[in-house]
Structures are given as structure tokens and as C-alpha cells.
Amino acid sequence: MTAPVRSTCPYCGVGCGVLLSPEAGGGITVAGDPDHPANRGRLCSKGAALGETVGLAGRLLQPQIGGQATDWDTAMELVAGKFRAAIAEHGPDSVAFYVSGQMLTEDYYVANKLMKGFIGSANIDTNSRLCMASTVAGHRRAFGTDTVPGTYADLDAADLIVLVGSNLAWCHPVLHQRVLAAKARRSTKIVVVDPRRTATCDGADLHLPLAIGSDVALFSHLLVALYEGGALDAAYLRHVDGFAQTLEAAMGGTLDPTGLDPAQVAQFCRMWLAHEKVVTIFSQGVNQSASGSDKVNAILNCHLASGRIGRPGMGPFSVTGQPNAMGGREVGGLANMLACHMSLEDPAHRAAVQTFWDAPAMPEAPGLKAVEMFEAVADGRIKALWVMHSNPAVTLPEADAVRAAIRASSFAVVSDITAETDTARLADVLLPASAWSEKSGTVTNSDRTISRQRAVRRAPGAARPDWWQMAELGRRLGWRMAFDYAHPVEIFREHAALSGIAGGFGLDFDISGLAGISTQDYDDFAPQRWPIAARQGGRFFADGRSFHADGKMRMIPVRHRPPAARLAPRFPFRLNTGRIRDQWHTMTRTALSPRLSAHLAEPFVELHPADAAALGIAPDTLVEVTSPTGRAILRALLTDRVQSGEVFAPMHWTGETAPSARIDALVAAVTDPISGQPESKASVCALRPFGA
Numbered sequence: 001m002t003a004p005v006r007s008t009c010p011y012c013g014v015g016c017g018v019l020l021s022p023e024a025g026g027g028i029t030v031a032g033d034p035d036h037p038a039n040r041g042r043l044c045s046k047g048a049a050l051g052e053t054v055g056l057a058g059r060l061l062q063p064q065i066g067g068q069a070t071d072w073d074t075a076m077e078l079v080a081g082k083f084r085a086a087i088a089e090h091g092p093d094s095v096a097f098y099v100s101g102q103m104l105t106e107d108y109y110v111a112n113k114l115m116k117g118f119i120g121s122a123n124i125d126t127n128s129r130l131c132m133a134s135t136v137a138g139h140r141r142a143f144g145t146d147t148v149p150g151t152y153a154d155l156d157a158a159d160l161i162v163l164v165g166s167n168l169a170w171c172h173p174v175l176h177q178r179v180l181a182a183k184a185r186r187s188t189k190i191v192v193v194d195p196r197r198t199a200t201c202d203g204a205d206l207h208l209p210l211a212i213g214s215d216v217a218l219f220s221h222l223l224v225a226l227y228e229g230g231a232l233d234a235a236y237l238r239h240v241d242g243f244a245q246t247l248e249a250a251m252g253g254t255l256d257p258t259g260l261d262p263a264q265v266a267q268f269c270r271m272w273l274a275h276e277k278v279v280t281i282f283s284q285g286v287n288q289s290a291s292g293s294d295k296v297n298a299i300l301n302c303h304l305a306s307g308r309i310g311r312p313g314m315g316p317f318s319v320t321g322q323p324n325a326m327g328g329r330e331v332g333g334l335a336n337m338l339a340c341h342m343s344l345e346d347p348a349h350r351a352a353v354q355t356f357w358d359a360p361a362m363p364e365a366p367g368l369k370a371v372e373m374f375e376a377v378a379d380g381r382i383k384a385l386w387v388m389h390s391n392p393a394v395t396l397p398e399a400d401a402v403r404a405a406i407r408a409s410s411f412a413v414v415s416d417i418t419a420e421t422d423t424a425r426l427a428d429v430l431l432p433a434s435a436w437s438e439k440s441g442t443v444t445n446s447d448r449t450i451s452r453q454r455a456v457r458r459a460p461g462a463a464r465p466d467w468w469q470m471a472e473l474g475r476r477l478g479w480r481m482a483f484d485y486a487h488p489v490e491i492f493r494e495h496a497a498l499s500g501i502a503g504g505f506g507l508d509f510d511i512s513g514l515a516g517i518s519t520q521d522y523d524d525f526a527p528q529r530w531p532i533a534a535r536q537g538g539r540f541f542a543d544g545r546s547f548h549a550d551g552k553m554r555m556i557p558v559r560h561r562p563p564a565a566r567l568a569p570r571f572p573f574r575l576n577t578g579r580i581r582d583q584w585h586t587m588t589r590t591a592l593s594p595r596l597s598a599h600l601a602e603p604f605v606e607l608h609p610a611d612a613a614a615l616g617i618a619p620d621t622l623v624e625v626t627s628p629t630g631r632a633i634l635r636a637l638l639t640d641r642v643q644s645g646e647v648f649a650p651m652h653w654t655g656e657t658a659p660s661a662r663i664d665a666l667v668a669a670v671t672d673p674i675s676g677q678p679e680s681k682a683s684v685c686a687l688r689p690f691g692a
């Protein structure tokens, strides 16, 4: 019997290690890897069911043009011809890549290099824009780089863990188990800040059900309480700019927008004051907001002012939704980033990257962020679009408009493992991609640990890795040498070498110690957290030194802003969207597992029983939910876990599994002005019994 192969779960940003044992009939047995530092053998329901999702049902096996099977050469000649013609006639900004946090770092690297260095546009953005862009913006404002200060080990050492806008129990279950284990072992206190009473609240000491979108008001109040309670760290504040202005802004606010019981808030503040070792975990409830960047900085402000950052058991800690959102950020796979945490706006950084790549062109300004990109598809500015491993016709806000834009676009390429997504059905050219367990490369999880994904079987049919597909476009556009990769290790080495330039600029992301990695060592690569060599202990910011040019940290004055969409008599409910425990994104993989689908079998809307009674909505009946941009038919789930006046609906269901359950069709396409992240949790809607 051969030994199982070590790989990584393809779902959430916890990045659990898995052991893969191929079976004779083509299946794969999946177990948790006891040696992986992220999970020590544990898996959640989704990871444990991975073996049920690797069949060939629904797989895309051949390239297709206009729905007809073809070969790679024909398909890529058409793709290259369309991109070449658009660039020649309309300039480099007339083309765009929309990529994914599902992609491996090597895939992401090649896509970013091709678009930014060779095509000469920054029009590459990713579905991570919907996930973590506000955190990236907040980090860069405070620290000068997109640096996650904490590690998972901090959860083991914390005395107080505050979860903000994070249903960790469902969305990062193995990490939640780690939090609960810390509580059992050392009585760690847990506070959940969330409009909903989620499953995560079940293990909490305190739940603060704040009004949707009011996080800045709460954390500004906390900053004032830290000041008045004598919990500021004067020594650390010598390294911080902006304290006085930030405190003044905080003092100008009130708790009123939160709608919280002042006694509960006072208890929260006392807990902060009583414990030095505080970790604040935050996720999509913070990020997916028109004031997401300010929310992030409101949290960071409290940690900076109290010096609770960078030391064991303390610090702000963003947990990413996707398996490789972090790797995508590292390669610069967002429209407003360069590579290796270098800055697109910095001429020295641009010049250094251009020289390293021997690239013909570099954009000087950010490209189109996700929502803007599909607006440009709609109005015809984008002439050729390539969507990789994402389903924007379902997941972007105002999804009906996005679907119409792709359908009417001049030329759309979609590469995916299946032709059965709403977006794939709109493609002019469909390209078959290698799936998890068939492709090799690296991913970075939420605590900066780089791990390998490994292939344990051949890709079926003509499916090819994403890095190969992007490199093939680069070669056909005339840049043969720059994209002459034969193996992902060559890309990894190049990425690591490029990071040495970032290190030379004094930036955080420097894995250049791995630039000479042998193929054997890449094959054997064990999980490793960066920084690899630049700083000891895998920690940042304990010394108060930031990556801003002056080395100082920044507190950012922030003030509460209500959600952009205003409640009105026609749309009196606040619509919150999110994940459920056993599904992933638009269910292309998890829906293949019967046991995962058994958890919550159909799309639903959670609403408060008092609201249901007022509207004449009975339990388990169908409800029509409408917003200014769309309509959905969902099953009524009556629960006091949501507050009156607010409703929650999951993001997963598509046009196929339930024709009117694409909830993002109802979400307004308003975005954070700094991060460009859509406000996916604060749209407005109306409800009525279906058919009434």
C-alpha cells in the first residue's frame, strides 16, 4: 500500500492539511493531516466530504467554442486572436482577467505577470475583492503593507477572543474548534459581535447583536473606553501616528447607531480592559461593507492604541474566506496591487518589477476592481474578458446585470472544471481546467502558512492547469521566453526570487530564501509560515515598526457611516447575505456530496417571527423577496436568531438548482470607496408570501 499524499483542503482560508489516498476505482479517500499546523488532523464537514466530490459527473473535458467541442490549439488561437485584436485596436485596458481565490499561487502569479507586465494593463481582479479587499486596504493604511499580524497560535494563548462579523463555527469550523479548545483549556473568554445570533454565539460568553453596519461606532466607543480606562500603551504609541486625531473622531461619535444595550457594551469594554491578551478575529461582516476599510481600521486602532499587537496571544486577525486569498494578495493579483506587496503607485517598485520580468510595459494606475470591471463589460469598454474559476453571474452584486453584461459582451472566455455554471453557459470559449487533486502548486492560508496542493491523479480529458492556460496565452501573444514554464516549481522559484526585491525595499513579503528550491524540495515542501528569514518568530509589529516609509504605524480617524442603501417604505428590511456550514460558494463541488446537501437542502430566508406574523408569512412557506435590483423565491425560516427588521439569505444557490434563488441579484452594487469591496450584507428588500 502506498503512503497517502499530503495536500491541502480547497475550501476555506483555514487551509487544513489533508492526506489523500487514491482508490482503485478512481476515487480518493481523504483524511485530516495530523502533521499540518493548521488543523492537526481535524477536518470539518466539507473537508471530510471531499472524497465524495471528485467524480467526473459534470466535468468539462474538452475546450468548447460556441458550445462545440474543439482542441486546445484551435481554442487558444481564437482566444489569443481576440485579445491581440482588442489590444491593438482599443489598447491594453480593453481586456480583463477576472480570477479567483481558488487558484493556486503559481496560477495567480502567471496571470498577474501577463496582465500587468506584458499586456500592460492592471485589469486583473479577483473574487477575493468580494472577500478581503477591505482588510487589504485597512492593513495598508495602518501598516504600510498588507500584513496579517497574527497566527493561529495566538488563539491558543489569548485570554479574550473577539469575533467580529465572523460566523467562525460555520465558515472556519476547524479554527472555531481551536478557539473552543482554548476556552476549555484556559477559560479564554469569547465575545461575538454580529447582528445575527449565529452558531458561533453558542460557545460565547457575550453576544453583541449590533445593527448591521455599525461596527465603527462600537470600536470607536471601545477606543474611548480604553483611553478613559487607562489601557493605552504610551510606549507603543510613540511608534504610532494619528492617535490624537483618531481619538478626537472617536469621541465625536455615539453608540446610538449600534442599537446595543449600553450595559452589554460596558461589559465588553471591561473585558477588553481586564485582559491584555486580546485577539480580534474579523471576517466578512467587517469586509463586505461600504465602510469596510474604516471598520477594519476601527479595529486596528484599538489594538495599536493599547499595544495589543504582535506579541503572543494578541492582535487583530483577519480570517480569509478562500483557500488562497492570501496567495493571490502575495502575487499582487488585485487590480490595485503590484506583486509581492509592492505598490503599483510607487515608480521605484514598478521599475524594479518591470526589470525583473524584462517586461515591455507596466501600468501606472490601478485597474478596474471587480464591480467596475463588469460595468466596463456592460458598457463595452472591455472587449475581451477571461474569467477563471469563478462564477460572477451568481456572486457579484446585481448579478442579473452582470449576467446580462457577460451575455452581451464582445468576447468572454471561461475556464473552469465544469460547463455547468451560470457564467460558463455565457462563454464564447470554454476551457477545461484541472481540478483539486489533479493540479500542483502552493496556497497560503490565513496565518501566512504556505502549503502544497498536490496532484494524486491525472486530469481527465483535455483539462489543463490554470498556469499553463495563462502561459499559453502569453506565448501566443508573442512573449514565448517570459512564459516558457514547464512545471509549477519554475513559477514558484521566480515568485520567490521576485519577493527578494520586495525585501530589498524593506517590505514584509520576502520568501527569497526559497528562490533556489530544488524540484525535489518543492515536491517535499512542508508547510512553512512566512516571513521565512526576514524576521524571527514569524511575527510582525511587536516592535512598533511598520512598513510605511517613516517606519511608523498609523491610526486612522474613522466615523460611523450608515449602509449606503437606505431603508424605505417600499424596501423596509435590511438584507444580510452569507455562507452556510456545508456548502461552498456556488456549490459546483459541495453539491456533489449528498450528506453536505442534507444539512440545509434548499435556499431559504431567515426572518424574525414577529416580522413574519406581520406579513402573514407562515413557517416553511415560500416567500418572494424583492429589492430594487432583483427578486428571489426562498423558503421562510422563522427564527429569533435574526433581529426584527433584518433578514438573512445564503449566497450559494444558483439559477440552476433553484431558478429564483440567486440572492446576489438583490444585492446593490455599492462599494467601499477605498477598497472597492461590495456591500454584500446591507442591501434593502421587501418580503411577501409567494403568490399573494
Ligand code: SF4
Residues within 6 Å of the ligand: 009, 010, 011, 012, 013, 014, 015, 016, 039, 042, 043, 044, 045, 046, 047, 048, 171, 172, 173, 174, 175
Ligand atoms: Fe477545509 Fe476550511 Fe473545513 Fe479546514 S475548516 S476542512 S480548510 S473547509
